Amino acid sequence: MTRTERPVIGFLTDFGLDGAAATCKGVMLSICRDAQIVDVAHTVRKYAIRDGAFVLRAALPYLPVGTHVAVVDPGVGTSRRPIGIRTGRGDVLIGPDNGLLIPPAEALGGIEEARELSNRDLWLPVTTSTFHGRDIFAPVAGHLANGDATFDDIGPSVPTQELVRLTEPEATTADGAIDTIVTYVDSFGNVRLAGGRQELTTAFGALADGAGMTVNLNGVGPQTVTFERSFGAVGIGATIVYVDSSGNLALAINQGNFAGQHRVTSGTAVNLRAI
Amino acid sequence: MTRTERPVIGFLTDFGLDGAAATCKGVMLSICRDAQIVDVAHTVRKYAIRDGAFVLRAALPYLPVGTHVAVVDPGVGTSRRPIGIRTGRGDVLIGPDNGLLIPPAEALGGIEEARELSNRDLWLPVTTSTFHGRDIFAPVAGHLANGDATFDDIGPSVPTQELVRLTEPEATTADGAIDTIVTYVDSFGNVRLAGGRQELTTAFGALADGAGMTVNLNGVGPQTVTFERSFGAVGIGATIVYVDSSGNLALAINQGNFAGQHRVTSGTAVNLRAI
Amino acid sequence: MTRTERPVIGFLTDFGLDGAAATCKGVMLSICRDAQIVDVAHTVRKYAIRDGAFVLRAALPYLPVGTHVAVVDPGVGTSRRPIGIRTGRGDVLIGPDNGLLIPPAEALGGIEEARELSNRDLWLPVTTSTFHGRDIFAPVAGHLANGDATFDDIGPSVPTQELVRLTEPEATTADGAIDTIVTYVDSFGNVRLAGGRQELTTAFGALADGAGMTVNLNGVGPQTVTFERSFGAVGIGATIVYVDSSGNLALAINQGNFAGQHRVTSGTAVNLRAI
Numbered sequence: 163m164t165r166t167e168r169p170v171i172g173f174l175t176d177f178g179l180d181g182a183a184a185t186c187k188g189v190m191l192s193i194c195r196d197a198q199i200v201d202v203a204h205t206v207r208k209y210a211i212r213d214g215a216f217v218l219r220a221a222l223p224y225l226p227v228g229t230h231v232a233v234v235d236p237g238v239g240t241s242r243r244p245i246g247i248r249t250g251r252g253d254v255l256i257g258p259d260n261g262l263l264i265p266p267a268e269a270l271g272g273i274e275e276a277r278e279l280s281n282r283d284l285w286l287p288v289t290t291s292t293f294h295g296r297d298i299f300a301p302v303a304g305h306l307a308n309g310d311a312t313f314d315d316i317g318p319s320v321p322t323q324e325l326v327r328l329t330e331p332e333a334t335t336a337d338g339a340i341d342t343i344v345t346y347v348d349s350f351g352n353v354r355l356a357g358g359r360q361e362l363t364t365a366f367g368a369l370a371d372g373a374g375m376t377v378n379l380n381g382v383g384p385q386t387v388t389f390e391r392s393f394g395a396v397g398i399g400a401t402i403v404y405v406d407s408s409g410n411l412a413l414a415i416n417q418g419n420f421a422g423q424h425r426v427t428s429g430t431a432v433n434l435r436a437i
Numbered sequence: 438m439t440r441t442e443r444p445v446i447g448f449l450t451d452f453g454l455d456g457a458a459a460t461c462k463g464v465m466l467s468i469c470r471d472a473q474i475v476d477v478a479h480t481v482r483k484y485a486i487r488d489g490a491f492v493l494r495a496a497l498p499y500l501p502v503g504t505h506v507a508v509v510d511p512g513v514g515t516s517r518r519p520i521g522i523r524t525g526r527g528d529v530l531i532g533p534d535n536g537l538l539i540p541p542a543e544a545l546g547g548i549e550e551a552r553e554l555s556n557r558d559l560w561l562p563v564t565t566s567t568f569h570g571r572d573i574f575a576p577v578a579g580h581l582a583n584g585d586a587t588f589d590d591i592g593p594s595v596p597t598q599e600l601v602r603l604t605e606p607e608a609t610t611a612d613g614a615i616d617t618i619v620t621y622v623d624s625f626g627n628v629r630l631a632g633g634r635q636e637l638t639t640a641f642g643a644l645a646d647g648a649g650m651t652v653n654l655n656g657v658g659p660q661t662v663t664f665e666r667s668f669g670a671v672g673i674g675a676t677i678v679y680v681d682s683s684g685n686l687a688l689a690i691n692q693g694n695f696a697g698q699h700r701v702t703s704g705t706a707v708n709l710r711a712i
Numbered sequence: 713m714t715r716t717e718r719p720v721i722g723f724l725t726d727f728g729l730d731g732a733a734a735t736c737k738g739v740m741l742s743i744c745r746d747a748q749i750v751d752v753a754h755t756v757r758k759y760a761i762r763d764g765a766f767v768l769r770a771a772l773p774y775l776p777v778g779t780h781v782a783v784v785d786p787g788v789g790t791s792r793r794p795i796g797i798r799t800g801r802g803d804v805l806i807g808p809d810n811g812l813l814i815p816p817a818e819a820l821g822g823i824e825e826a827r828e829l830s831n832r833d834l835w836l837p838v839t840t841s842t843f844h845g846r847d848i849f850a851p852v853a854g855h856l857a858n859g860d861a862t863f864d865d866i867g868p869s870v871p872t873q874e875l876v877r878l879t880e881p882e883a884t885t886a887d888g889a890i891d892t893i894v895t896y897v898d899s900f901g902n903v904r905l906a907g908g909r910q911e912l913t914t915a916f917g918a919l920a921d922g923a924g925m926t927v928n929l930n931g932v933g934p935q936t937v938t939f940e941r942s943f944g945a946v947g948i949g950a951t952i953v954y955v956d957s958s959g960n961l962a963l964a965i966n967q968g969n970f971a972g973q974h975r976v977t978s979g980t981a982v983n984l985r986a987i
Contacts, residue, residue, distance in 0.1 A: 168470055172459070178899025181767035184722070184752040188775030191748060195717055195776065198466060202459040208900060209967050217456035224571065225463035226470065236967050239942025291941040293957035296774065349453025350483060391566040392514025407568035417484050417511050443745055447738070449731075473741060477734040492731035499846065500738030501745065624728025625758060666841040667789025682843035692759050692786050 169194060169307035170228030174202040174218055175295060176209065177233070182293070186231070186300040189286065193304030200225055202232075209236040211262050212328060212428060216346040216354070218266035220408045222253070229306045231299050232257040232266070239291030244279040244298050245325070246306075246316045254313055256303045258294070259320075261328035273322050280317035333357025333411070335365040338436030342411060344379075344428050351419030353426050355411040362389075362411065366436055371395065375403065377413065378433040382424055386437065387413070403434065444469060444582035445503030449477040449493055450570060451484065452508070457568070461506070461575040464561065468579030475500055477507075484511045486537050487603060487703060491621040491629070493541035495683045497528070504581045506574050507532040507541070514566030519554040519573050520600070521581075521591045529588055531578045533569070534595075536603035548597050555592035608632025608686070610640040613711030617686060619654075619703050626694030628701050630686040637664075637686065641711055646670065650678065652688065653708040657699055661712065662688070678709065719744060719857035720778030724752040724768055725845060726759065727783070732843070736781070736850040739836065743854030750775055752782075759786040761812050762878060762978060766896040766904070768816035770958045772803070779856045781849050782807040782816070789841030794829035794848050795875070796856075796866045804863055806853045808844070809870075811878035823872050830867035883907025883961070885915040888986030892961060894929075894978050901969030903976050905961040912939075912961065916986055921945065925953065927963065928983040932974055936987065937963070953984065 171190055177183045183204045190197055202221050206214045214234035222230055235242075235258040243259035250271020255263045256279070267273045279285075279298060284305045289297040305311035333342035333356045340361055346354040362369060369389045376384035388395075390402040393416045401420065406412040413420050413432070420426065446465055452458045458479045465472055477496050481489045489509035497505055510517075510533040518534035525546020530538045531554070542548045554560075554573055559580045564572035580586035608617035608631045615636055621629040637644060644664045651659035663670075665677040668691045676695065681687040688695050688707070695701065721740055727733045733754045740747055752771050756764045764784035772780055785792075785808040793809035800821020805813045806829070817823045829835075829848055834855045839847035855861035883892035883906045890911055896904040912919060919939045926934035938945075940952040943966045951970065956962040963970050963982070970976065 170466060170470075172463070174456075179753055179755045180899045181724075181753045181771040182898070184750055185771040185774045187750055188722070188771065191720060191750065192774070192776045195720075195748070198470070200459055200462055200466065203454055203456045205454045208969075221456040221460040221463065224460045224467070226467045237944045240944035242944075290957040292943065292954065296957065348457070349455045393567065394512045394515035394517075404567065407565040407571065419483075445741060445745075447734070473745070475734055475737055475741065478729055478731045480729045496731040496735040496738065499735045499742070501742045623732070624730050668842065669787045669790035669792075679842065682840040682846065694758075 168196045168198040169309075170226045171197050171199045171303055171307050172202050172222055172225050172228060172230035173199055174206065174214055174231070175204045175233040176206040176214065177204050177295065179204060182295065186295045189296055189300040190304040190307070193301060194308035197304070197307050202230075206234055210234060210428070211236075211260055213346060215262050215265040215328065218262070219269045222266045223269050227252045229254045229256065229303045230266075231295070231303045232262050233295040233299055234262055235260065235294065238294050242326075243320070244294060245320060246277045246279060246302065246313060248274045248276075248313050250274055254303075254306055256299050256306075259326050261326050264325065264327050273325075275313070276320045276322050276325055277313065278317045278320050281315055284311055284316060331356040333361045335361050338365060340365045340411070340434040342432050342434070344426055344430040344432060345410070346428060347421040347426060350414070351421040351423070352406070352412055352414040353421050353430075353432075354406055355413070355432055357411045358409045359405050362405065365434070374437045376435045376437060377401075377403065378435070379426065379430055380424055384435065393417070443471045443473040444584075445501045446472050446474045446578055446582050447477050447497055447500045447503060447505035448474055449481065449489055449506070450479050450508040451481040451489065452479050452570065454479060457570065461570045464571055464575035465579040465582070468576060469583035472579070472582050481509055485509060485703070486511075486535055488621060489537050490540040490603065493537070494544045497541045498544050502527045504529045504531065504578045505541075506570070506578045507537050508570040508574055509537050510535065510569065513569050517601075518595070519569060520595060521552045521554060521577070521588060523549040523551075523588050525549055529581055531574050531581075534601050536601050539600065539602050548600075550588070551595045551597050551600055552588065553592045553595050556590055559586055559591060606631040608636045610636050613640060615640045615686070615709040617707050617709070619701055619705040619707060620685070621703060622696040622701060625689070626696040626698070627681070627687055627689040628696050628705075628707075629681055630688070630707055632686045633684045634680050637680065640709070649712045651710045651712060652676075652678065653710070654701065654705055655699055659710065668692070718746045718748040719859075720776045721747050721749045721853055721857050722752050722772055722775050722778060722780035723749055724756065724764055724781070725754050725783040726756040726764065727754050727845065729754060732845065736845045739846055739850035740854040740857070743851060744858035747854070747857050756784055760784060760978070761786075761810055763896060764812050765815040765878065768812070769819045772816045773819050777802045779804045779806065779853045780816075781845075781853045782812050783845040783849055784812055785810065785844065788844050792876075793870070794844060795870060796827045796829060796852065796863060798824040798826075798863050800824055804856055806849050806856075809876050811876050814875065814877050823875075825863070826870045826872050826875055827863065828867045828870050831865055834861055834866060881906040883911045885911050888915060890915045890961070890984040892982050892984070894976055894980040894982060895960070896978060897971040897976060900964070901971040901973070902956070902962055902964040903971050903980075903982075904956055904958075905963070905982055907961045908959045909955050912955065915984070924987045926985045926987060927951075927953065928985070929976065929980055930974055934985065943967070
């Protein structure tokens with residue numbers, strides 16, 4: 163049996179499920195027939211660059227090294243730059259220069275080099291002003307994945323300090339207190355928070371499973387919750403605070419929907435306090 | 438032209454569409470680059486083990502023999518066992534021991550052997566308590582698909598009578614009567630019922646297309662419906678009872694949404710009666 | 713490294729995301745293990761043949777030449793014909809004879825030949841009346857993709873003038889006026905209209921970016937909008953008229969949802985007027 167090492171392309175957009183992402187995949191496959199395309203997500207909240215960055219940062223480190231395309235791009239067709247980023251791990255990330263690619267690049271070993279996509283030989287022959295995913299990002303990724311273009315071919319280097327960056331939400335800690343913010347609401351309604359195990363330890367010391375604390379958010383609370391490792395450690399409908407599978411602080415209701423019940427969205431302020 | 442027989446991995450979860458399933462696929466592909474992963478469904482109703490089992494049972498018999506992963510797992514991180522099941526057809530099913538894998542295993546030739554996943558050499562080096570799909574199930578499936586581990590390698594045998602099983606909903610029949618229950622509501626709003634052609638014949642004899650009967654459910658009815666083979670055999674908006682493409686009794690409105698119109702969910706009692 | 717030219721199968725349905733499309737993909741892969749299946753869309757509005765045709769026409773020209781399957785098929789199991797269409801570009805389109813395949817065939821170089829699927833050797837051994845996607849369309853496509861059947865094998869020729877066709881919505885123009893109709897609402901809420909750049913020029917002459925016109929629809933308006941090439945050319949919340957990435961006239965709100973805000977659906981009449 164012959165085995166071929168197929169090039170991997172991770173692909174995330176806010177295009178929804180009605181054909182636009184498939185169109186881009188068609189372009190990639192027309193150039194690189196052997197590509198193994200992994201749809202990371204296409205139902206990212208429209209225009210929500212931070213949500214896209216969160217999902218990419220959580221997912222891409224688990225994909226093989228590859229050429230990954232991400233398009234959450236409210237500025238398509240304006241002067242925002244189309245870019246490629248080469249990461250420490252060896253991936254290339256392709257997408258708009260609006261902050262979307264920075265968090266995943268940092269999770270993939272950091273930014274080694276950034277380049278502006280300007281080599282039109284790697285684009286579709288005709289480009290439009292509203293669908294750079296199809297016309298620019300997909301074909302560039304296809305050529306890189308196929309090996310008929312190198313990272314240097316995509317366009318001139320851009321100083322990494324010139325790249326657009328999102329402000330990074332942060333948790334602040336005090337003795338017995340964490341003030342943080344919701345960074346992402348997942349499809350279960352579990353809410354991911356800025357900060358992680360380190361902030362937890364700084365604020366509350368070494369927490370045993372089942373340790374109690376209070377949570378305030380959206381004018382609701384204080385509600386007592388327990389620190390646990392798994393959802394099923396508490397009864398159905400009970401709330402836990404936990405460190406999620408990417409190392410973030412998080413809140414969840416066992417078999418329930420925390421965000422739906424408490425009307426939580428990205429950016430909601432959350433206060434955790436020792437009892 | 439060289440053809441490679443690519444290993445197939447069917448994959449079903451209730452993770453939704455925001456990156457968690459893609460993360461698992463990345464893990465599988467990192468281990469088995471050639472895998473042909475078939476996303477069976479990722480929008481299974483959250484925590485709905487029966488729904489997941491229904492979809493698996495309907496779909497997996499039509500996939501090539503492979504290593505299939507299913508994760509509807511409210512007990513993740515608790516003492517519920519992670520298991521593998523070898524089927525009569527030669528598939529391996531990987532997932533939690535909560536009943537999810539039994540109906541599809543039975544549809545794939547029955548359970549030949551079950552094993553508990555305990556060989557950590559086949560897991561990711563670091564595991565968490567909230568994402569066994571990524572940390573345990575996906576890598577085990579990847580190694581099996583890739584052929585660098587055998588079913589015997591995944592862990593010790595578990596007596597099949599020790600496996601957790603869901604109670605199976607059943608239809609009861611009398612002369613001119615079927616009392617049954619909704620087992621699944623599909624995306625069209627068609628409702629699948631316990632029982633099949635045998636129950637239909639037992640209760641109503643040899644039914645001709647267009648034969649009438651009445652249906653009662655949710656305090657609505659009796660409503661007269663007709664037995665048909667295809668939706669378009671009746672007018673738009675008319676209701677039919679039929680034997681679905683998996684052999685289940687079912688109710689549908691031609692070009693309508695029966696479940697939506699009658700507020701039907703899994704577990705709703707349904708009574709069919711001769712006129 | 714050995715490279716194999718994998719056969720491409722594009723696949724669009726209104727089956728939703730709960731396993732039916734995956735079942736069909738399993739059938740395709742069971743026959744053609746090497747197939748590169750591209751899910752064009754499976755959340756097409758139920759029974760909306762025009763929506764499916766719109767998405768296919770926009771997407772398929774960007775896929776490699778292949779065997780493409782489309783199933784939006786309210787008449788499944790009735791006397792409507794199952795067909796295959798060979799296109800000028802060399803694709804084969806497989807699906808119901810209800811108009812769904814005509815617009816994409818025209819976008820792929822036109823209809824070269826149509827055949828009725830009647831060769832049961834290429835179907836599943838057992839067929840049902842409610843799931844031709846699984847039982848007929850998928851296996852025929854699998855055999856064609858795999859190369860063990862040719863287009864001539866699928867069944868007898870059908871005169872192309874006998875194929876079912878949808879009436880094509882059209883725009884009418886006068887000096888300073890376009891009367892048109894909504895042909896599709898995409899996942900962003902952008903509305904695509906009958907007519908394109910030619911109608912725009914006929915009605916309004918050579919339009920500069922930023923040129924104003926008025927739009928009336930659904931009893932709302934006249935609202936002043938500007939002609940632009942990209943969404944971000946106007947402020948957030950402002951409306952533009954533009955030529956979309958497939959050449960259609962279209963309306964959008966920058967980072968908003970035009971269709972949602974104005975309750976627009978396919979078939980809504982739209983009047984554009986010079987100021």
